[in-house]
Amino acid sequence: xxxxxxxxxxxxxxxxxxxxxxxxxxxxxxxxxxxxxxxxxxxxxxxxxxxxxxxxxxxxxxxxxxxxxxxxxxxxxxxxxxxxxxxxxxxxxxxxxxxxxxxxx
Ligand code: SF4
Ligand code: SF4
Numbered sequence: 001x002x003x004x005x006x007x008x009x010x011x012x013x014x015x016x017x018x019x020x021x022x023x024x025x026x027x028x029x030x031x032x033x034x035x036x037x038x039x040x041x042x043x044x045x046x047x048x049x050x051x052x053x054x055x056x057x058x059x060x061x062x063x064x065x066x067x068x069x070x071x072x073x074x075x076x077x078x079x080x081x082x083x084x085x086x087x088x089x090x091x092x093x094x095x096x097x098x099x100x101x102x103x104x105x
Contacts, residue, residue, distance in 0.1 A: 020063025029075035
């Protein structure tokens with residue numbers, strides 16, 4: 001079970017009940033405007049600033065698509081191969097850094 005965002009961060013496990021595939025940001029097209037980040041519901045909180053990039057951690061992304069209309073350059077895509085391809089280990093530094101920072105899950 002990874003019912004809460006906190007648990008998902010702790011276990012790095014996506015909620016198996018989520019039917020939609022997670023999304024990914026194509027970095028070559030992203031203009032780093034942060035609009036998607038502001039539209040990702042806090043109970044998911046899947047989008048982060050990581051160094052100069054804006055990234056989606058697939059294990060935290062429910063595939064709700066709320067970020068899609070916010071993107072001015074349409075560079076957010078479905079990521080069906082997320083389990084095979086994975087995402088960089090260092091991305092987890094961002095949600096882990098929130099611990100104790102008062103982020104509501
Ligand atoms: S699809 Fe939903 S959960 Fe995933 S990054 Fe976009 S807004 Fe967040
Ligand atoms: S809204 Fe689109 S362009 Fe802006 S940071 Fe997000 S993915 Fe990048």
